[in-house]
Amino acid sequence: MSSQRSQPWARDASLGYRINHLGRLLAHALNQRIAPLGVVPGQFAQMLALYERDGLTQRELCELVRIEQPTMANTLQRMERDNLIHREPDPADGRRTRVVLTGRARDLEDHLVAAARDVNAIATGGLSGDEISAFMSTMTQIINNLEAADHRPGPDNTEQP
Numbered sequence: 001m002s003s004q005r006s007q008p009w010a011r012d013a014s015l016g017y018r019i020n021h022l023g024r025l026l027a028h029a030l031n032q033r034i035a036p037l038g039v040v041p042g043q044f045a046q047m048l049a050l051y052e053r054d055g056l057t058q059r060e061l062c063e064l065v066r067i068e069q070p071t072m073a074n075t076l077q078r079m080e081r082d083n084l085i086h087r088e089p090d091p092a093d094g095r096r097t098r099v100v101l102t103g104r105a106r107d108l109e110d111h112l113v114a115a116a117r118d119v120n121a122i123a124t125g126g127l128s129g130d131e132i133s134a135f136m137s138t139m140t141q142i143i144n145n146l147e148a149a150d151h152r153p154g155p156d157n158t159e160q161p
Contacts, residue, residue, distance in 0.1 A: 025123075029123070030119050038084075039084070043084065046065060046075060046076070046099075047079075047084065047108075047112065049064045049065055050100075050105075051101070055098040055099070056098065057090070058072055061076075076099060083104050083105075084102060084104065085099050085100060086100055086102055
């Protein structure tokens with residue numbers, strides 16, 4: 001009886017592998033530019049969300065940047081330690097706190113955005129505007145597909161009321 005081996009999974013043919021590799025490269029390039037400012041890539045998404053709308057709750061931040069509560073709690077503790085955020089009681093509900101950027105974080109906004117633009121420009125070098133637009137559109141569709149699948153009931157993902 002002969003045993004048939006399946007073909008090995010080619011990393012370079014795997015969408016997940018390639019996107020993960022791209023994400024690591026982007027994070028590394030961003031880190032090189034923002035680390036001297038006292039910010040790490042793991043804090044960047046939260047800061048961008050707070051630049052758009054300061055004073056979010058931890059739960060709102062989790063939903064916006066798609067990070068689990070325990071990870072967010074640790075990140076916010078580091079951001080507080082690094083004088084990037086502080087927490088204020090929610091005037092409408094004293095049980096909740098709002099995450100607010102510090103003056104230091106506000107002063108960093110232009111530098112952080114410039115660093116991100118620089119990394120994006122390097123990453124998209126040699127691509128036309130149409131190619132970048134098509135890539136962004138494709139990524140958006142892939143994200144939407146996965147987010148929709150994440151909310152479908154199934155054997156490992158039962159729907160809860």
